[in-house]
Amino acid sequence: MKKITIIIPAYNEEEALPYLYKRLEDLMNNMKKYEFEILFVNDGSKDKTIQIIKQMREEDNRISYVDFSRNFGKEIAMIAGLDYAKGDCVIFMDADLQDPPELIPELVKYWEQGYDDVYARRKTRAGETFLKKFTSKMYYKVLQKLTRVPIQKDTGDFRLLDKRCVNALKKLRESQRCSKSMFSWIGYNKKEVLYDRDARIAGKTKWNYKKLMDLAIDGITSFTTSPLRISTYLSIPTFLALIIYFIYVIIKCITQNIAIQAFQAIILLVLFFSGIQIMLFGIIGEYLGRIFNETKNRPLYFVNEYNGVKETND
Numbered sequence: 350m351k352k353i354t355i356i357i358p359a360y361n362e363e364e365a366l367p368y369l370y371k372r373l374e375d376l377m378n379n380m381k382k383y384e385f386e387i388l389f390v391n392d393g394s395k396d397k398t399i400q401i402i403k404q405m406r407e408e409d410n411r412i413s414y415v416d417f418s419r420n421f422g423k424e425i426a427m428i429a430g431l432d433y434a435k436g437d438c439v440i441f442m443d444a445d446l447q448d449p450p451e452l453i454p455e456l457v458k459y460w461e462q463g464y465d466d467v468y469a470r471r472k473t474r475a476g477e478t479f480l481k482k483f484t485s486k487m488y489y490k491v492l493q494k495l496t497r498v499p500i501q502k503d504t505g506d507f508r509l510l511d512k513r514c515v516n517a518l519k520k521l522r523e524s525q526r527c528s529k530s531m532f533s534w535i536g537y538n539k540k541e542v543l544y545d546r547d548a549r550i551a552g553k554t555k556w557n558y559k560k561l562m563d564l565a566i567d568g569i570t571s572f573t574t575s576p577l578r579i580s581t582y583l584s585i586p587t588f589l590a591l592i593i594y595f596i597y598v599i600i601k602c603i604t605q606n607i608a609i610q611a612f613q614a615i616i617l618l619v620l621f622f623s624g625i626q627i628m629l630f631g632i633i634g635e636y637l638g639r640i641f642n643e644t645k646n647r648p649l650y651f652v653n654e655y656n657g658v659k660e661t662n663d
């Protein structure tokens with residue numbers, strides 16, 4: 350029997366857990382062909398989340414959990430989930446039932462057809478403010494423009510990943526994580542499934558603008574060094590201004606037969622030295638960018654198949 354691990358990061362979700370378990374139980378009863386593991390990652394909750402999970406485990410041995418020493422954030426909870434998952438595939442799900450478990454049979458269906466990464470794309474999102482939807486849209490746009498790693502639109506973390514994707518992701522051990530770009534970066538056969546995103550069932554969102562900013566900056570800086578290039582590009586107009594002004598001053602001095610004036614010399618010197626400084630920053634930035642990329646210690650590529658045999662990344 351194939352085993353499916355459902356990974357659920359949970360941070361202060363005591364109110365949502367009973368509903369969640371009910372829906373998951375229905376799901377498991379409907380999918381008797383599979384063995385299930387429900388893996389909670391308790392991300393340093395300050396409420397009764399962990400007690401509730403422990404109690405649930407006593408009643409149902411399909412439930413297991415990883416308990417963090419403190420709050421590390423959802424991204425880290427997700428990688429811990431991958432590390433502890435025992436299934437042949439994993440499914441990431443939020444604890445607040447915004448990702449309907451009823452979609453899981455469809456995700457599994459495509460997995461059985463041979464897809465490695467079946468991701469759920471939101472058709473609609475209930476219970477979210479206009480501002481959140483807008484900023485999230487802009488974030489995807491900017492990320493897409495800057496990083497060149499294609500990112501699936503309107504896709505959260507609700508997705509099914511085959512074992513080999515799990516093994517691939519486990520090899521990307523950088524600390525500032527942006528799962529969304531990583532899912533895409535590892536490649537493999539992807540399949541999109543559409544769904545309507547529900548409103549949170551209970552409790553409050555842990556999302557805020559600071560978290561979005563952090564996620565956005567991590568997302569951009571962990572996949573590209575292009576912001577470091579800004580300096581190099583800025584030095585070009587500075588040097589151009591220097592050359593044009595220099596020629597203008599020379600021509601003026603020669604044609605009107607006068608000596609170079611103090612303010613002209615000062616402007617020339619300022620342009621010259623600021624040009625050099627900006628350029629040097631750019632050079633340092635280029636090297637910094639290379640060091641940055643190397644210190645991440647990522648494998649250079651993953652093999653999909655070798656002589657007709659699928660690579661499992663073991």
Ligand code: UDP
Nearest residue numbers: 358359360392422423426443444554555556
């Ligand atoms: N979460 C977590 N650690 C955190 C914040 C959130 O594990 O520091 C979990 C949370 O319990 C939930 C999921 O991540 O299962 C999504 O969080 P939330 O619903 O607050 O975000 P939103 O859906 O509003 O973007």
Ligand code: MG
Nearest residue numbers: 443445447549
């Ligand atoms: Mg939510």
